[in-house]
Amino acid sequence: MTTTSASTASAGVFDDITSSESSLRRFLHGLPGVDQVGAEARAASLGTRSIKTTAKAFAIDLAIRMVDLTTLEGQDTHGKVRALASKAMRPDPADPSCPAAAAVCVYPDMVATAKQTLGDSGVNVAAVATAFPSGRAALDIKLADTRDAVEAGADEIDMVIDRGAFLSGRYQQVYDEIVAVREACARPDGHSAHLKVIFETGELQTYDNVRRASWLAMMAGGHFIKTSTGKVQPAATLPVTMIMLEAVRDYREMTGQMIGVKPAGGIRTSKDAIKYLVMVNEVAGPDWLDPDWFRFGASTLLNDLLMQRTKMQTGRYSGPDYFTLD
Amino acid sequence: MARIDVKKTYKLYIGGAFPRSESGRTYLVNDAKGALMANASQASRKDARDAVVAARKAFGGWSGRTAYNRGQVVYRIAEVLEGRRDQFVAELRASEGVSASKANTAVDAAIDRLVWYAGWADKITQVVGTANPVAGPYFNISSPEPTGVVAVVAPRGPLLGLVSVVAPIITTGNTCVVIASEPHPLTAITLGEVMATSDLPGGVVNVLTGSAAEVAPWLASHMDVNGLDLTGVEDPALATSLEEAAADNLKRVRRAPLVEVDWLATPGTDRMTDWLETKTVWHPIGI
Numbered sequence: 001m002t003t004t005s006a007s008t009a010s011a012g013v014f015d016d017i018t019s020s021e022s023s024l025r026r027f028l029h030g031l032p033g034v035d036q037v038g039a040e041a042r043a044a045s046l047g048t049r050s051i052k053t054t055a056k057a058f059a060i061d062l063a064i065r066m067v068d069l070t071t072l073e074g075q076d077t078h079g080k081v082r083a084l085a086s087k088a089m090r091p092d093p094a095d096p097s098c099p100a101a102a103a104v105c106v107y108p109d110m111v112a113t114a115k116q117t118l119g120d121s122g123v124n125v126a127a128v129a130t131a132f133p134s135g136r137a138a139l140d141i142k143l144a145d146t147r148d149a150v151e152a153g154a155d156e157i158d159m160v161i162d163r164g165a166f167l168s169g170r171y172q173q174v175y176d177e178i179v180a181v182r183e184a185c186a187r188p189d190g191h192s193a194h195l196k197v198i199f200e201t202g203e204l205q206t207y208d209n210v211r212r213a214s215w216l217a218m219m220a221g222g223h224f225i226k227t228s229t230g231k232v233q234p235a236a237t238l239p240v241t242m243i244m245l246e247a248v249r250d251y252r253e254m255t256g257q258m259i260g261v262k263p264a265g266g267i268r269t270s271k272d273a274i275k276y277l278v279m280v281n282e283v284a285g286p287d288w289l290d291p292d293w294f295r296f297g298a299s300t301l302l303n304d305l306l307m308q309r310t311k312m313q314t315g316r317y318s319g320p321d322y323f324t325l326d
Numbered sequence: 327m328a329r330i331d332v333k334k335t336y337k338l339y340i341g342g343a344f345p346r347s348e349s350g351r352t353y354l355v356n357d358a359k360g361a362l363m364a365n366a367s368q369a370s371r372k373d374a375r376d377a378v379v380a381a382r383k384a385f386g387g388w389s390g391r392t393a394y395n396r397g398q399v400v401y402r403i404a405e406v407l408e409g410r411r412d413q414f415v416a417e418l419r420a421s422e423g424v425s426a427s428k429a430n431t432a433v434d435a436a437i438d439r440l441v442w443y444a445g446w447a448d449k450i451t452q453v454v455g456t457a458n459p460v461a462g463p464y465f466n467i468s469s470p471e472p473t474g475v476v477a478v479v480a481p482r483g484p485l486l487g488l489v490s491v492v493a494p495i496i497t498t499g500n501t502c503v504v505i506a507s508e509p510h511p512l513t514a515i516t517l518g519e520v521m522a523t524s525d526l527p528g529g530v531v532n533v534l535t536g537s538a539a540e541v542a543p544w545l546a547s548h549m550d551v552n553g554l555d556l557t558g559v560e561d562p563a564l565a566t567s568l569e570e571a572a573a574d575n576l577k578r579v580r581r582a583p584l585v586e587v588d589w590l591a592t593p594g595t596d597r598m599t600d601w602l603e604t605k606t607v608w609h610p611i612g613i
Binding site for chain 1: 375378382544547548549550551571574575
């Protein structure tokens with residue numbers, strides 16, 4: 001983790017930009033446009049790398065460590081969250097060498113349950129807050145939602161931006177909301193829950209908007225930028241993630257501060273996950289190849305990673321019968 | 327002017343689609359006289375893996391259909407095969423070098439075999455299922471359930487042999503991954519084309535062409551395969567090693583036949599019962 005907190009960094013460099021609606025708009029619309037065809041071609045070409053043997057074993061273990069094991073269903077029960085938390089700690093009970101997942105991602109009311117099961121295992125609890133997934137609620141409700149989750153012990157907060165405000169150009173409102181939620185993430189003991197900002201890129205329409213949202217969230221002090229809620233199609237895609245990785249790379253060059261990236265939704269196979277890791281390495285750089293700076297929001301992905309891992313160790317294909325259903 | 331003879335490239339049949347091999351490999355298929363007949367895809371272990379995934383995906387839906395409906399679908403395969411009779415006869419004559427009457431006999435027998443098994447679909451339960459007398463106030467009922475995904479090494483009989491091993495597996499509600507006979511893969515893929523157009527859901531039958539010695543070990547050791555039919559394995563050493571690999575997850579194994587099978591003879595029910603598990607239910611009387 002970098003020692004500079006986001007607010008101090010942005011306070012220095014971006015004061016002029018974030019001081020008013022018009023300067024914010026001028027800055028965001030002044031960002032270079034994304035060449036859609038070029039971005040998609042580049043993302044596709046990065047997906048063709050062949051990752052085999054030891055590199056593949058490394059990638060699979062890294063991907064397991066980066067998984068935010070997620071359950072965000074109306075039908076979630078405390079029992080299911082406990083089972084998921086146990087799985088995050090020991091993804092493959094038959095193999096002690098299998099690393100733990102990064103975090104468990106749940107709704108705020110399940111945070112206490114998840115925290116209780118996880119204890120001090122090192123696996124974090126992430127909570128989606130701010131009227132997830134639509135983000136359609138008054139600011140004070142969103143803040144109360146966030147404080148609730150933080151008080152219950154959430155280590156990470158996944159907030160959604162107000163896409164309606166963003167699309168109608170009210171960037172200042174989106175900015176202020178992120179700043180306010182970030183403040184609500186603070187704990188009495190001085191530590192603060194990490195804030196992930198979800199853009200729901202499937203609703204942002206253009207790659208230019210994804211780039212603007214990325215800069216907006218980074219300037220407002222988000223620790224992570226996250227593609228989607230998983231409730232809207234298309235969810236995470238390679239080109240969108242690439243544009244976000246470019247944004248965090250440029251942001252570090254400008255401010256010296258690192259921001260994490262989390263694609264979420266639609267990543268189901270090890271092959272997909274490895275494509276993302278290749279892209280992280282090529283676009284942002286190897287510094288981001290760490291669970292502190294890159295995460296996968298997923299649920300079914302973990303089982304596929306475990307099956308591939310077992311295949312590499314035993315030399316025979318494994319089947320879903322040997323892993324938990326979730 | 328004579329038309330140019332364009333050799334067909336036969337693809338694999340996986341999940342209801344006809345993809346090329348993931349490895350991009352093909353091999354030459356010769357006719358009985360040794361002349362080039364066509365190109366066939368040479369499946370790799372990843373094609374086998376994809377086929378198992380497709381078969382597993384199809385299993386829930388296929389095994390959940392009523393036995394009566396499965397019988398109708400198998401009967402439909404026979405109907406569509408009948409419609410393609412000329413193509414099969416021509417392929418058999420070219421690839422095996424048999425006479426027209428022999429090829430006709432084989433195609434007839436293959437159609438009849440499908441009809442025969444189609445009839446069994448909703449009758450096998452009555453034959454091997456039972457109501458058991460027990461010393462207590464219970465209904466005790468045993469009924470056969472499909473085993474799951476069955477991997478098959480198909481025998482040489484390019485059409486009749488293949489139909490005779492695949493039909494009983496799917497009639498009973500299993501799904502399968504078939505490695506077609508290496509020297510005669512064409513009828514297997516043409517049969518795939520028949521299945522793709524006869525209401526059989528994609529993934530219930532998956533056909534791989536290529537080397538059984540290369541692909542079969544991956545299927546034998548695959549933890550998501552529930553049964554292994556070694557009817558077409560002619561090398562005893564390979565058969566033994568496949569059986570050993572299959573032991574890892576206690577697959578049901580049908581061993582390679584000791585003597586050559588006469589495919590024209592009427593089969594017994596053993597090819598169906600090999601891929602059935604017996605489920606026994608105790609139900610209290612009076613509730």
